[in-house]
Amino acid sequence: MVKRGIRGGVFRPLSRSDIEAIHGASLEILEQLGLQVKSKTIVEVFKKGGADVDEEKNRVRIPEHLVKDSLSKAPRKVILGGRIEANDLVLEDGRAYFGLGGTPTPYTLDIESGDFRPSTSDDVIKASVLGDALPNISFVMSLGGASDVSHEIAWLHEASLMLKNTEKPIVYAAAGAEGARYLLAMGAAVAGGFDNLARRPIVTLFSEPITPLVMPSINEAVIEFAKARVPVAYAPGPMPGASTPITLAGEHAVCNAECLAGVVLVQLVSPGAPVLYGIHTSVLDMRTGSVCYGAPEWGLGWLIVGQLAEYYGIPTFGSGGATDSKCPDAQAGAEAFMNAFLNTVAGINLIHNCGTIAHGSSGSLEMGVICDEIINYIQRLLMEIEISDETLAVDLIRRIGPAGSFMAEKHTRTHLDKGAILHPKLFNRQAIADWKAKGQLSTRDEARLKVKTILQEHKASALPSEVLQQIDEILRQASRTMTK
Amino acid sequence: MQILDELASSVEQMDPDMVIVLSKRALDADIDPADIVENGIAKGLRRVGERFEKGEAFLTDLVGAAAAAKEALESVLRPAMAKARTSQRSFGKVVLGTVSGDIHDIGKNIVAAMLFASGFEVLDLGTDVSVGDFASKSNEVGARIVGASALLSTSLPVQREIVSEFVKRRIRDRHILLVGGAPATEQWAKDIKADGYAPNAVDAVKLVKSLLGLK
Numbered sequence: 002m003v004k005r006g007i008r009g010g011v012f013r014p015l016s017r018s019d020i021e022a023i024h025g026a027s028l029e030i031l032e033q034l035g036l037q038v039k040s041k042t043i044v045e046v047f048k049k050g051g052a053d054v055d056e057e058k059n060r061v062r063i064p065e066h067l068v069k070d071s072l073s074k075a076p077r078k079v080i081l082g083g084r085i086e087a088n089d090l091v092l093e094d095g096r097a098y099f100g101l102g103g104t105p106t107p108y109t110l111d112i113e114s115g116d117f118r119p120s121t122s123d124d125v126i127k128a129s130v131l132g133d134a135l136p137n138i139s140f141v142m143s144l145g146g147a148s149d150v151s152h153e154i155a156w157l158h159e160a161s162l163m164l165k166n167t168e169k170p171i172v173y174a175a176a177g178a179e180g181a182r183y184l185l186a187m188g189a190a191v192a193g194g195f196d197n198l199a200r201r202p203i204v205t206l207f208s209e210p211i212t213p214l215v216m217p218s219i220n221e222a223v224i225e226f227a228k229a230r231v232p233v234a235y236a237p238g239p240m241p242g243a244s245t246p247i248t249l250a251g252e253h254a255v256c257n258a259e260c261l262a263g264v265v266l267v268q269l270v271s272p273g274a275p276v277l278y279g280i281h282t283s284v285l286d287m288r289t290g291s292v293c294y295g296a297p298e299w300g301l302g303w304l305i306v307g308q309l310a311e312y313y314g315i316p317t318f319g320s321g322g323a324t325d326s327k328c329p330d331a332q333a334g335a336e337a338f339m340n341a342f343l344n345t346v347a348g349i350n351l352i353h354n355c356g357t358i359a360h361g362s363s364g365s366l367e368m369g370v371i372c373d374e375i376i377n378y379i380q381r382l383l384m385e386i387e388i389s390d391e392t393l394a395v396d397l398i399r400r401i402g403p404a405g406s407f408m409a410e411k412h413t414r415t416h417l418d419k420g421a422i423l424h425p426k427l428f429n430r431q432a433i434a435d436w437k438a439k440g441q442l443s444t445r446d447e448a449r450l451k452v453k454t455i456l457q458e459h460k461a462s463a464l465p466s467e468v469l470q471q472i473d474e475i476l477r478q479a480s481r482t483m484t485k
Numbered sequence: 486m487q488i489l490d491e492l493a494s495s496v497e498q499m500d501p502d503m504v505i506v507l508s509k510r511a512l513d514a515d516i517d518p519a520d521i522v523e524n525g526i527a528k529g530l531r532r533v534g535e536r537f538e539k540g541e542a543f544l545t546d547l548v549g550a551a552a553a554a555k556e557a558l559e560s561v562l563r564p565a566m567a568k569a570r571t572s573q574r575s576f577g578k579v580v581l582g583t584v585s586g587d588i589h590d591i592g593k594n595i596v597a598a599m600l601f602a603s604g605f606e607v608l609d610l611g612t613d614v615s616v617g618d619f620a621s622k623s624n625e626v627g628a629r630i631v632g633a634s635a636l637l638s639t640s641l642p643v644q645r646e647i648v649s650e651f652v653k654r655r656i657r658d659r660h661i662l663l664v665g666g667a668p669a670t671e672q673w674a675k676d677i678k679a680d681g682y683a684p685n686a687v688d689a690v691k692l693v694k695s696l697l698g699l700k
Contacts, residue, residue, distance in 0.1 A: 107638045107668040119676070152642040211588065242545060243591055287543035290592060290685065292667070362638075362668055
């Protein structure tokens with residue numbers, strides 16, 4: 002049985018005419034201004050597809066009919082495959098799944114020293130094991146990064162460690178067409194060939210433009226994934242006030258245009274190929290220059306993205322669970338919950354960045370565990386409130402009567418089993434005396450213990466030795482062709 | 486002088502047209518262009534920097550003031566200095582750039598403006614600057630200070646390559662190599678054997694001054 006995520010998408014603050022106004026602004030940008038495309042290969046695809054191309058200036062202007070046509074071809078529903086079917090995800094109407102980490106962070110918050118240090122391959126392995134074990138984490142990206150290998154092949158190396166250490170789907174970036182071909186080859190090795198990879202993709206590409214309105218040559222990776230009919234999440238990361246207007250509306254007008262260009266590119270290469278939509282509405286803090294992942298505007302942005310994607314009928318790649326705090330503290334909990342929750346109620350499908358702290362510059366395994374609990378709460382919040390004779394239980398109330406007790410009733414037990422009450426696994430509800438007797442542990446202490454237990458006890462099942470050999474051979478080949 | 490005060494204020498208010506008008510007016514009043522730069526333009530930039538340090542100004546003020554100053558410098562004041570054969574009084578030359586593979590330059594531009602405002606001669610190599618260009622240009626102009634900026638975690642390792650390149654070319658001891666950008670840290674600077682790191686433009690100026698033994 003595949004994993005069917007909780008249904009979110011219940012909060013839609015903008016009116017339909019608001020959404021149409023953003024759409025209209027984006028169409029105007031695409032048609033009149035266009036994008037600067039820094040790859041001849043990508044320019045060629047747009048040109049053949051009927052876009053208005055100025056080859057001298059690398060400018061691609063996309064007419065409305067091409068956008069409409071592409072949107073009509075992009076699938077409404079995308080399935081991601083795990084190594085086992087129970088890990089498969091169905092991305093459709095508001096169904097939410099959470100993922101650990103993101104693209105590589107230079108630092109890791111060490112669980113022993115409690116301090117930051119450069120990330121290494123070992124951190125990527127540990128994060129993948131943790132992501133594999135945590136029940137509410139449905140897909141895995143990187144917490145940390147492999148700073149111990151040459152940076153030209155670091156992404157591939159990190160992807161290989163993830164594929165080896167989790168049975169859940171992974172989402173990752175690729176360095177241009179060549180990096181994408183290697184990443185696809187790795188995915189095919191695990192999935193059992195390219196056909197199986199397209200049917201149940203264990204790898205999704207995360208690619209982005211350079212806001213405002215530049216498609217760099219590294220985006221050629223999108224073409225390779227589209228050809229293989231493996232999902233592409235095309236999701237820009239603007240810096241409002243610097244790379245877009247500072248207003249949410251202006252920011253989304255620009256980035257929606259970029260996303261639509263990504264959708265058009267995928268559909269021109271391979272009609273019907275899966276593509277995910279998303280805009281990382283970060284905030285550029287005007288006092289520190291930090292690009293913030295835990296800001297309220299981040300969550301507001303995802304509400305807009307959720308409504309735009311619903312209007313277009315395409316699944317989404319989002320981000321919640323991250324924090325700008327430097328450690329798992331009150332700020333971290335508040336920010337992670339706020340944006341994970343807002344992503345879910347916005348109807349975002351793949352929500353990454355659980356465990357990412359310090360505005361995207363560090364991973365924290367402890368925070369990953371805390372996010373798993375936060376997701377528990379979110380799933381409970383979105384459970385349907387059933388109103389029926391059974392749940393109103395008036396007959397039961399009449400039978401028990403005034404001053405009676407419901408504790409020994411079967412009705413109570415039955416509905417406990419049905420999830421009437423969520424009992425947290427990490428967050429603490431002990432009485433003061435018990436809590437003191439057990440060492441007065443903070444949430445962070447508890448999370449650290451849980452990380453240690455998981456790392457000692459959990460292991461994804463090993464890939465067959467011939468698959469491992471194939472992956473290592475792909476890496477060897479990549480380091481021959483991609484490093485200087 | 487009142488006109489130089491007004492010029493400093495127009496820089497602070499991010500008003501490029503007014504900065505040009507006042508610069509021209511100051512030249513018409515026969516004020517030495519080097520004086521106009523030092524006590525007008527640079528003074529305005531320094532004031533924004535001070536307000537930023539106190540949390541009273543935002544990045545947008547720094548960038549806006551720097552852009553207003555740059556326009557007047559390039560179109561009015563540098564040509565005037567060349568004509569009058571005077572030059573900016575300088576604490577020394579600084580070469581700055583964003584490393585290869587990276588095109589982010591907001592932070593680097595602010596650092597350039599603040600160093601200029603503090604009396605350094607700044608040669609900005611722009612973005613996506615190759616390791617070789619960092620070494621050859623720094624050597625060519627005799628820059629005591631070289632600053633390399635990176636925003637991406639994938640371009641950060643290039644800072645290490647720059648240090649190696651200076652060592653390889655046997656020019657390492659001639660230059661002070663500084664690193665900056667979101668993913669860089671003090672520890673990273675130590676790890677790659679750079680000479681220093683600063684988290685923001687105001688601290689970058691302090692760092693450069695202290696490394697050169699200036700007040």
